[in-house]
Amino acid sequence: MHVLIVGAGGFVGRHLAGRLAADGVRVSAAGRDRRRLDRLLPGLSFLACDLATDGMAEWLPRLAGVDAVVNCAGLIRDAGGRYAAVHDKGARALFDACLAAGVRRVIQISALGANEDAVTRYHRSKRAADDHLAGLDPTGERMDWAVVRPSLIVGRGGQSTALFASLAALPLPFRLGSGRWLLQPIHVDDLVEAIVRLLGRPGRIATRIDAVGPAPMTTDAITLGFRRWLGLGSARFLPVPVRLIAATAWLGQRIGLGAVTPESLAMLRAGNVGDVEPFIAICGFRPATLDRALARTPATSTDLAGARLAPLRPVLRGLLALVWLAGGIVPLTLTSWAHSLALLAGAGITGAAAPVALGGAALIDIAIGLALLLRIRLRAAAVISILVMAGYSLILAICFPALWADPFGPLVKNLGVLGLTLAVHALETDRG
Structure with a gap:
């Protein structure tokens, strides 16, 4: 099987490329920066692309001989309207080219909350591309597809892990808002396992899947989970008013700093949970709890030092x-x-x-x-x-x-x- 990963330099893309290459799958990594991809994913073939500008004419020759495409491209910030350009318009051009080129399977990494009730620009742009993919071949007769909508993704190298590990490493961990905002984190290894199983699944797929952990967790519980992983004892939380978080997110959006943006804050406040049972039924395994998932790669002194240094950057x-x-x-x-x-x-x-x-x-x-x-x-x-x-x-x-x-x-x-x-x-x- 020849798999093309679009957005291979991102968090999920890197983990997926490494897993597929280790399994002996032929992988092509697509992204804008060849030098960065060569550094992050040595030994893989590279395709230059830019979802913000490329159309079918650019994609068709790249897809020759490709059996499956996984679109992992995603942006944190909507600088200059790039959500619409990359998540929506660019993804639609990619999917159209996949159908025309005879690509057999396409997997779109979307986001939990990208549904009919989506309110943020991030979710709406993802939903538009999801709908377009599903509408190209609703039953998957010519090109089958899966839209995977993960909740908070944790794992080394991820923005969410950096955020919660930094909060956890503080002498008095910060409490985000009420501390009771609900998320359903899934470890990147479990998400990658699901994608790998979908790529190898026989027959047609043509479905949307919420990729979530086994149970909802409050933001306080997630922070404490990371604190346990870092080997730190219990501590009292220091409340952080929502207005202060919003101001920080607004500033971070303007200067391009930090994992929290006004859109991600809106997602946190709205909650990000789903039913894990359909995921288990389709993918054939139950994702690990946060504690068990983090325990797969025990924290080192380097992890603790990095968590403590991150807020100081x-x-x-x-x-x-x-x-x-x-x-x-x-x-x-x-x-x-x-x-x-x-x-x-x-x-x-x-x-x-x-x-x-x-x-x-x-x-x-x-x-x-x-x-x-x-x-x-x-x-x-x-x-x-x-x-x-x-x-x-x-x-x-x-x-x-x-x-x-x-x-x-x-x-x-x-x-x-x-x-x-x-x-x-x-x-x-x-x-x-």
Whole structure:
């Protein structure tokens, strides 16, 4: 069997590709970034695609010789109306091409809640594509299909796991809203097992399946489950008002940060549960409870450290950005020009070159600070900041060696800033 996975670089796509390849299935990974897919899924064949722009003309030649397609593509944020472009329009073009190319089976990874009562743009866009797929061949005579609608998906590398593990690792775990919002988490391994069984299932499928765990859980119970997995004891919850969560989600939506967006918050508040029995009947197994699923891969000290560091990522980046912004703004607005020019004269920079050097250095500092704050090529900005700071420190050490003995330690403190910069650079390795 030759399986094409669209969105293979995502959380579910990566796990599915790895499982199928381990089972000896021929897998083609489709996505926008070849270098990223080569890094994440070495050894698999790659197809360049972009659901936001590709139509049938682009998809037809890619589908030659493909027996089954699994569409795992999904977005967290609706930046520039991309839900409609990727979830709906792009998926419909893919499904049309599958039918025309003679692909025998298509599996669409949708979302629990993408039904007739869908209210969020995320769910409506998924539902539109689901309906289109089902309408192409309702009985599956020419191309059979399955729409798999998972609830909260947990597992290493997932946004939901990162969120709840971070909440659980806090000294006082945050309580989301009332703490009684209901979800029905399914582990990614169980979701992948279901997809694998659907791919190999004999006969026609033509069905929609809610992929849920064995029972609903409150958000408090999920957080405590992750706390147990991390090896932490019981703790009291710290309530977080819904308005504060909403404000954080709104800000995260604008700056592209965090797993909680206004849409995902609306989904949490509305609840995300379903009946597990049809899933069991179709897929032939019962998904594991959260505790048992997490126990398959016991947490390590690295998991605990990652959970504790995750909430600090934006804090560390913000602090480093503040250092550089202050380094550029203060000399231009608060420090007297006479004092600044006197310092430059001590370094041998005088005359017309002095104001240029002062203004240029300040603008470089501000540019680095803004790049860090706005998440513009973060790792490159961190490397540039190290080089610039090293240059400043070298000049000061040579021209003003007395600063090493200064009680405020202006040069020694650069070592602390260097450590902060290295931490920011390390924590942003998955962002390019």
